[in-house]
Amino acid sequence: MTLQLAAATYRYAGAAGPSLHEIDLELAPGDLLGVVGPNDAGKSTLCLVAAGLAPATIQGQLSGTVTIDGLDTRSARPHELAQRAGILFQNAVTQLSGTSATVWEEIAFGPRNLGLARAEVIERVEEAAARLAIADLCARDPERLSGGQAQLVALASILAMRPAYLLLDEPTSQLDPQGTRLVGEALAGIAARGETGILITEHKTDLLDRLCTSVLVIEEGRIARQGAAAEILADPGLPAAGVEPPARVRLMAAARAAGVELDPEPP
Amino acid sequence: MPDYVQRPPTEPYRSLNPTTKLAIALTEALVAFVVRGWTGPLVVLAVVLATGLRAGVWRAFLPFLLATLPLIASILLVNTFLYPGATDLIARIGPLAPTWTGLVFATQAALRVIAFAMSVALLGLTTRPDHLIADLERRGMGRRAGFVLGATLRTVPRIGERAREITDAQRARGLDTEGSPWRRARGLVPLAAPLVFGALSEVEEVTMALEARAFSAPARRTPLRSFPDAGWQRALRWTLLALSLLAIAGSVSGALAFLP
Numbered sequence: 419m420t421l422q423l424a425a426a427t428y429r430y431a432g433a434a435g436p437s438l439h440e441i442d443l444e445l446a447p448g449d450l451l452g453v454v455g456p457n458d459a460g461k462s463t464l465c466l467v468a469a470g471l472a473p474a475t476i477q478g479q480l481s482g483t484v485t486i487d488g489l490d491t492r493s494a495r496p497h498e499l500a501q502r503a504g505i506l507f508q509n510a511v512t513q514l515s516g517t518s519a520t521v522w523e524e525i526a527f528g529p530r531n532l533g534l535a536r537a538e539v540i541e542r543v544e545e546a547a548a549r550l551a552i553a554d555l556c557a558r559d560p561e562r563l564s565g566g567q568a569q570l571v572a573l574a575s576i577l578a579m580r581p582a583y584l585l586l587d588e589p590t591s592q593l594d595p596q597g598t599r600l601v602g603e604a605l606a607g608i609a610a611r612g613e614t615g616i617l618i619t620e621h622k623t624d625l626l627d628r629l630c631t632s633v634l635v636i637e638e639g640r641i642a643r644q645g646a647a648a649e650i651l652a653d654p655g656l657p658a659a660g661v662e663p664p665a666r667v668r669l670m671a672a673a674r675a676a677g678v679e680l681d682p683e684p685p
Numbered sequence: 686m687p688d689y690v691q692r693p694p695t696e697p698y699r700s701l702n703p704t705t706k707l708a709i710a711l712t713e714a715l716v717a718f719v720v721r722g723w724t725g726p727l728v729v730l731a732v733v734l735a736t737g738l739r740a741g742v743w744r745a746f747l748p749f750l751l752a753t754l755p756l757i758a759s760i761l762l763v764n765t766f767l768y769p770g771a772t773d774l775i776a777r778i779g780p781l782a783p784t785w786t787g788l789v790f791a792t793q794a795a796l797r798v799i800a801f802a803m804s805v806a807l808l809g810l811t812t813r814p815d816h817l818i819a820d821l822e823r824r825g826m827g828r829r830a831g832f833v834l835g836a837t838l839r840t841v842p843r844i845g846e847r848a849r850e851i852t853d854a855q856r857a858r859g860l861d862t863e864g865s866p867w868r869r870a871r872g873l874v875p876l877a878a879p880l881v882f883g884a885l886s887e888v889e890e891v892t893m894a895l896e897a898r899a900f901s902a903p904a905r906r907t908p909l910r911s912f913p914d915a916g917w918q919r920a921l922r923w924t925l926l927a928l929s930l931l932a933i934a935g936s937v938s939g940a941l942a943f944l945p
Contacts, residue, residue, distance in 0.1 A: 471893050497902035505897045513894040517832060519815045522690055526909065528897075531828075533904025540686055557689040575898060 421445040421468060421503060421583045421615060425482035428467045433478075437463040438639045440482070447582050448612040452626035452647060453619040455636035456660025461619035462508075464636065465587040467491075468617060470499035487582065500528065503583040504576035508591045510568035513575070514560050521563070521571050522547075522556040528579045546578040550604045566597020570604060577608070584608070586618040590625060598622065605629055627651050627664035635659055691910055696811075698740040702914045703817040704824065705922055706808055712925040713804035717797050719936045724944040726796035733803045742810040749806035750799065757795045764791030820912050828906055832895075 423443040429436040438460050445451055445468075453461050466472035470491030473480050484491045486502040507513055518524035525546055529539045547553045550570050555563065560571060569589055576584065586605070590598040602625050608614055609629060620626050626633060626647060633651055634644040637659055643650055650656075652667050663671075673680045694700045701709075717729040737743040765775075768787030775783045818831045895901075935941040 466893070469897065471896060475893050475896050476889060495901070496896040497899035500897050500899040500902075505893070507890055507894060509890065512890040515832075515895070515898070516891075517815060517818070519813060520689055522687055523815065523909065526907075528899055530907040530909070531899040531902045531904070532907075533902065534907055536686075536907055536909070539907050539909070556687065572894075579898065 419447060419487050419582065420485075421487070421617075422485050423468060423482065424484075426467055426484050427481045428463060428472055429479045430463075430472075431477040431479075436639060438467060441467075441639075441641060443468075443634070443641070445583055445615040445617055447615045449615045449632070450609045450630045451615075451617045452623075452630035452633040453617060453636055454621070454623060454626065454633060454650075454656075454659075454661045455619075455642075459636045459660075460639035461636055462587050463639070465505055465585040465617065465619060468583075469503045469505040469585050470494060470496070471505065474499070497532070500579055500581070501532070502581055503585060504579055504581035505585045506569075506573055506576055506587065506589050508588045510565060510572050510592070513572040514568065516561075518560055520556065521552070521558050521560050524560045524571055525556075525574045525578050528575055532579075542578045542580065546574040549577060549607065550574045551607075564597065566593050566600045569593060569597065569601055573601070573604060581614070583615040584617070586616065588619055588621065590620065590622055598625065602628065621662075623651055623662060623664040624666075627666055635661065686909065696740055698736055699811045700913070702912050702918050703812050703820040705914075705918045706812050707817060707821075708922045708925045710804045710808035712929050713807075714801045715929050716932050717800035717804070719932045720941055720944065721936060722945050723793060723796070724941075726793065726800040729800040729804060730796065733800065733807050737803070737807055737810070740807070740811050742807070745810050746803055746806055749802050753798055753802045756798055760794050760798065761788075761791045764788070764794065816910075816912065819908060819910060822906060823908050823911070828900070831906075832900070 421444070423441045426438060426441040426443075427436050428438040441464065443451075443464075453464060455461050463472065466476065467480065467484055470484065470486065472478050474491065474494075474496055480492065486494075486499060489498065489502065491499060514524060515527045518527060522543055525543045526539050529542045534542070543556075544553075547556055550573060552567070552570050552574060555567055555571065560568070563571060569592075573589070589605075590601050593601065605616065605618070606629055609616060616629075618626065618629070630647040632645065633647045635642045635650060635653075635656070642659060643653065643655075651664055652670075653663075654671075656663050662668075670680050698706075713729045713733060717726045719725065720728075734743065734746075737746055765783045765787045766781055768784050768790060771784035771786035773785040775785055775788065814834075818826075818834055821834075822828065822831045932941075
């Protein structure tokens with residue numbers, strides 16, 4: 419049971435060349451994989467391809483294979499994929515349906531689309547809200563939330579689909595430190611249960627340092643490096659790849675330069 | 686299901702089935718335009734205002750009324766001063782020749798516009814869009830049609846907010862949006878472009894976000910709530926339909942010509 423990309427190459431419709439080249443990647447439930455890289459490296463495209471939205475929804479050309487629990491994304495319909503892999507985008511506002519009067523109904527939007535029994539819709543909404551500790555937001559208007567709250571609601575809306583895999587495309591890029599902390603804690607809680615495979619692209623490497631077990635670096639649509647999070651995030655070549663190392667690593671480097679040795683284990 | 690999702694309204698008009706309120710609004714709008722002379726718009730206005738008073742929303746009619754002012758003003762000006770063939774002058778003001786015929790026609794047309802706007806306003810003020818959509822979906826309206834209707838109803842205030850944000854941003858960069866009408870009109874150009882292009886650029890992401898939540902699933906959407914629909918409300922809707930058809934037939938055939 420994995421989300422698997424094998425030699426996946428993807429070119430956007432009308433683009434001169436591919437945005438992803440020969441990507442091999444495997445994500446199992448319980449995995450927490452961070453993806454870093456400079457702008458335009460292909461991180462968002464990787465999420466779209468892994469979720470099956472590219473090419474199904476936005477066209478383009480995919481070669482190689484992308485399977486979610488054995489289901490080829492090219493032969494699956496979008497609603498079938500939505501129940502296997504959930505995707506969260508950078509902008510929380512565009513992820514809200516725009517039709518719900520309350521956060522509760524917003525979270526129920528996906529399960530209702532599946533035509534589930536009302537009792538199951540209620541159970542899924544309440545479970546998703548409880549997992550992200552946003553039950554107190556449920557009566558609020560989704561249009562009147564802070565960025566961090568809106569992103570948590572968007573995440574809860576995806577969790578209510580009960581996907582085995584989560585693909586998070588810079589989920590904190592538009593959030594302030596408080597919002598980032600809220601989302602980070604929520605993701606740590608999901609990861610701690612070990613039931614969901616999470617792929618998260620981020621510029622904020624501190625978040626990846628706290629959450630991820632492994633990290634891959636993507637450059638010009640290709641996987642440049644891949645390995646344990648502590649090892650990759652401490653790679654001195656990371657800044658040259660357009661990625662700022664996490665504060666912990668920078669502190670260690672500064673301390674080392676000053677002749678002080680610190681405990682290298684992440685907190 | 687939490688109470689705030691159920692939210693059964695208590696006021697009698699608000700607690701009508703949403704589709705009944707839609708049928709009332711459509712009939713009012715149609716009668717206002719189809720029944721000629723003073724009768725159509727005045728009867729509709731009387732009914733709408735009485736209902737608004739009873740439902741406790743009459744004060745909220747004002748913004749809707751104000752929104753019709755530019756259209757009302759143009760109707761009054763064009764028809765009063767330029768009504769073709771009218772000779773019964775009110776007065777001669779230089780090259781301008783307002784006529785009584787034009788003024789009467791303009792006032793009736795303006796009343797129709799106001800009656801139409803107030804009937805739509807009454808629906809909007811007494812019916813939550815999500816309730817109306819849920820009830821229409823229960824009656825078989827397609828998911829996409831329901832989404833477009835719901836998103837449109839909820840998008841209007843959001844567009845207003847975004848327009849204000851863009852205006853503030855443009856002002857911060859020196860754009861003059863105050864002063865004469867010409868200056869204000871010039872200020873619309875740098876406002877419209879980011880508003881339209883911003884909305885268009887979001888379409889793809891919104892589409893993907895909807896697909897990620899199984900929007901295209903073939904199953905029938907789970908209803909969250911049901912709305913009371915007593916037999917008398919069904920009878921009322923059929924009566925309104927019959928009334929609308931009669932009004933159209935009477936207007937087309939001239940049978941309603943005796944009305945003032």
